Amino acid sequence: MLSREEFTLMITLDKLDDRYWPGALSLYRQAFPEGKPEHILVAMFRKQIAYLHVVCDEQGVMAMAITGRVAQGRLLLIDYLAVREDLRGQGIGQALLGEIKQWAANELSAIGLLIEVEYGKTPEDVSRLRFWHKCGFVLTEYVHQYIWVPEPYQAMYCPLSQDADIPADGRKLFKYISDYHGRSFRGEG
Numbered sequence: 001m002l003s004r005e006e007f008t009l010m011i012t013l014d015k016l017d018d019r020y021w022p023g024a025l026s027l028y029r030q031a032f033p034e035g036k037p038e039h040i041l042v043a044m045f046r047k048q049i050a051y052l053h054v055v056c057d058e059q060g061v062m063a064m065a066i067t068g069r070v071a072q073g074r075l076l077l078i079d080y081l082a083v084r085e086d087l088r089g090q091g092i093g094q095a096l097l098g099e100i101k102q103w104a105a106n107e108l109s110a111i112g113l114l115i116e117v118e119y120g121k122t123p124e125d126v127s128r129l130r131f132w133h134k135c136g137f138v139l140t141e142y143v144h145q146y147i148w149v150p151e152p153y154q155a156m157y158c159p160l161s162q163d164a165d166i167p168a169d170g171r172k173l174f175k176y177i178s179d180y181h182g183r184s185f186r187g188e189g
Contacts, residue, residue, distance in 0.1 A: 010099035012107075013052045016045050020054045023061030031082035036184065041066065044184050050079070053103075055096050062087055063096045067104075068184075070114060070176035075157070075166065076104040077180050078115045097135050101160060111164040112157050116177050119143050119152040132156050142170025 011020065028035065036044075044050035044066075053065040065081040078100070083093045104110040117132060117139075118125055129139065137156040145152045155173035157166050167173060 009055070010096060010103065011054050011056070012103055013054075014045070014048065014050075016042065016052065020052065020056070020061060023056075024052055024054050024064040027061055027064050027082050027084060028066070028080060030085065032080055035080060040184055044068070047183065049180070049183050053096065053100055055092060055099075063092045065096060065100060067100065068180050069108065069110070070180050073108065074111050075114045075176060076100070076108060076110045076112075077177060078113060079180070079184075093131065094135055101136075101158070105160045110160060112159045112166045113137070114158075114166075114173060114176065115156050116144070116153040116174070117156055119154045138168070140168060140170030140173060142174070144170065144174045 013020065025038065025041075028041075041050070045052070049068050051067045053067065054061050055063045061084070063081075063083040066079045068077050068079060069075070070077045078097075081093065081096065083096075101113065104113060115132065115137065117128055133139070135158065137158045140155045140157070143152045143154055153174075155170045155177065157168075157173060159166055
């Protein structure tokens with residue numbers, strides 16, 4: 001386990017810059033080779049619908065996340081979250097997620113976080129689910145099938161307070177997620 005002194009606290013940006021974006025993009029490409037193309041990610045920041053969160057050490061970006069507001073700003077969607085491969089399993093992803101939770105509640109007044117996870121039973125799928133459960137996320141029952149990707153997904157949510165009124169209906173949560181993806185790609189074909 002790394003100690004807090006070995007990395008910086010989370011840095012959040014609503015505009016891409018030359019200091020953090022190259023390292024974050026490199027990590028993103030390694031973790032999500034089939035993810036959104038770079039021009040779509042750049043457009044998301046130009047449209048002001050995305051945030052970049054990074055945690056760094058002396059070697060550069062250790063972990064990154066791209067998030068966006070959904071449900072009239074009440075929820076923060078974690079579109080992507082990745083930790084450098086050589087640092088996985090050391091609590092960095094959980095630390096980044098903890099920082100994102102605090103930031104979302106304090107800076108955005110969000111009531112919860114939202115993610116979509118691949119629906120499957122592979123060891124990798126089970127490991128991801130275990131990570132998100134450990135971080136306080138609740139899995140919904142509904143399985144969503146996109147028309148443009150072969151694998152099905154499920155929504156997970158994490159309330160940021162005891163009284164957070166977040167729909168437990170995966171269909172409703174996927175409306176928020178699909179709307180965000182639609183805004184990400186709109187006008188960028």
